[in-house]
Amino acid sequence: MTAPSTAPAPPSRGGRWIQQWDPEDETFWKETGEKVAKRNLLFSVLSEHIGFSVWTLWSVLVLFMGPEYGLTPADKFLLTSMVTLVGAVVRVPYTFAVAIFGGRNWTVISASLLLVPTIAAFTVMEPGTSFSTFLLVGLLAGIGGGNFASSMTNINAFFPLRKKGWALGLNAGGGNIGVPVIQLAALAIIGASGGPRVLLGIYIPLILVAAVLAALFMDNIENVKNDTGAAKDAARDGHTWIMSFLYIGTFGSFIGYSFAFGQVLQNQFGRTPLEAAYVTFIGPLLGSLIRPVGGALADKYGGAKITLWNYVAMAAATAVLIAASMEKSLGLFTVAFVVLFVLSGLGNGSTFKMIPGIFHAKALGKGLEGEAAAAYGRRLSGASMGLIGAVGALGGVGINLAFRQSFLSYGSGTGAFVAFLAFYAACFGVTWAVYLRRTAAKGTTTAAAETKPQLSYAEV
Template sequence: MAKPWISDWRPDDPAFWRERGRKVARRNLVFSIFAEHLGFTLWTVWSIVAVQLGSYEFSTDQLFWIVALPNLVGSALRIPYTFAPARFGGRNFTVVSALLLLVPAVLLAIAVGDPATPYWMFLVIAATAGLGGGNFASSMANITYFYPQDRQGAALGLNAAGGNIGVSSVQLVMPLVIGAFGLAAAGLFWIPFVLAAAIGAYFFMDNLTSAKASPADQLKVAGRAQTWIMSVLYIGTFGSFIGYSTAFPLLIKSQFPEQASLVGLAFIGPLLGSMIRPVGGWLSDRLGGARVTLFNFAAMAGAAALVWQGLSQHVFALFFCAYMLLVATTGIGNGSTYRMIPAIFRAKAVAGIAPGTDAHEAAAAVGKRDASAAIGIISAIGAFGGFFINRGFGSSIAATGGAGAALASFAAFYVVCAVITWACYLRTAGSVPSLAAARV
């Protein structure tokens, strides 16, 4: 028997939230995090598998292509994935998207199980891991509807962090699993967890009628300037997180071959970036997302310069610590930029409408729906940063033997992002009027 959709959902009503809303929202958040976490593990599993492909004699640049392709495919899938919860229901689509993770898990085992598997087949099979990357957009778009405006920063931060930490999980667990059971286990290991996530979503998550919207209505946000401005900023935050996290094992192995035994420490970076992400949302709830984002981009540029110094001086300790700082700042930026999105679209929707009126409440609902749609587009465009970073490292190493040129380009981009943040959301003259009064 199909589970009924929830038609009465008013999270911004304090009484409703206290008596009913909080419990339902938390239950959906827990199972959303579980499914999204597995999406990230399958999405990024090749960051560890690629390091173990020594017997295939692929070049460093070829290996970076294997790691980069899941990022490319996952980024593209985020656009349709973000519209799916509103079309099919958050619970329903979480079940489907979880079961689709069986595809990359099984195909990975097939690829590494045959020593004659050609390089092009590795590329095709690695690309299917992009199915896990789409889960983030659908999960975040869905959870947006469950929480009131003043709690979305923390809720979205926890949801995203629970998913992001999947990068760390795979980099911590997979070397142990591969060492004990062989390379094929890197795919097969996740199958029972994927099935558990699908079953949990089916029985414990909910569909909201208030989240219903047609793709055509949702795509209207693609015509908003704010959608594209935030997409650029998200390339700098989340794109950097996923790019640096997946590139780290190969970067250690290629730039510090004498320290190859320390590749197992790579999990610390994405763990740190994931755990600190809610802090970015928490700070933004109190200080404003734009302020936090501005200072964070400045810190990212400085951290990238320090990583460059560690590589140029060939000092592993400096390189490793600077890299940890860099990934940590991407985590803070992930939280702060995601907090900006609902604030921006709500401010635009209710501009000029008297608070406390029915018209204001209706406009706020439209703003929440627009923010949910924008999240998918922004997360899709932003995730392409993971592809660019891996390809940047691969191309830089192939052309110069080192990653310095790539890091210099990344640092320059963060400076550009800081300027955009200031000009669009903090500068008094010329800033968007309806956003100036909002804690963006």
């Protein structure tokens, strides 16, 4: 039973700084913490949502870019690959920015920065612009991918371990849904015979609204500080890189397919921009909505178990895609692709829930307990999230480059899907071998093993 908390409501200094924050204290959480955490979660989701929309902006803009723009399918896949790459790389510094500036302050800054790529795209988006200019402006949109890392790091600090799967899943899912929202907006604009500048003109004021609301309603947590030792420890820990590999399979698939789906429909099945736009939003929408479900299932049954069977389902859906691609069956191809989106979203939730659970299990294996174990888990999981998010996003680069090469070599995406199937099989093998075959007791000291009961990684 948790002792009653005597902590008052979190006091603040100027700029909405919370000086005391202990979400693991059940009394504090019920009386004060939950309300504050949920308020910050709401506005974090809004900012991250628009960040995702800006990041995936060019997956939509390329649908507007007909023959008059002079770009080949390979040019378009290269463009979206580079945008994805920048989004992956900036996730690392964005993770540490939360502790430097404060979660609320950095949300305001990072939201405001989204104006740069949006206004730049508005300026150059017309036939006659060189490919190199499009590529340079597209690279700017990559900063939208960084918002995810800072948002997840910030929200991870607000919620207790028992609520992290739900909270992180909702935060990420609400952000991910920025992908289908901008695709739906593009569908409406294309259907109304509007141009790409109309779409960009809609998002510029929305970015300003997100920044203002973050400034008014979010908070900074005083005791969230950058711990260079934690970053080094996380980088040296094998679980950081194992989870990065698994996150490539889930989030890398989600973001990579989000960029590529419309182009595949156009290039392989001859769909018009409007016909492609009618279906491209469905997969990212369902994949985003189900991400919190993946986190909640992981809370209940264990992230490793959900992740393992999710990879089985992803491999099965990919096999169907290969068959549909070879048979040129548009209907089956579309359904299987949407199912794969849903599964990638489910896996996003379960894999990200595993991260704090793994490091908490390691703390227990070291003989720590209570707040000491929770603090150890928060320290390493927070430090590892940026690296895992960055490496996972690189999967989106790989997917677009694989599609580019597949279309150059075979004239279809079939070759790329075969490679993806092999990768999902590898992810299944790693999940089973590391988190379900072995227990957390392995790798800990004999003394700790003799004195403390061990958690299995299957429970994380």
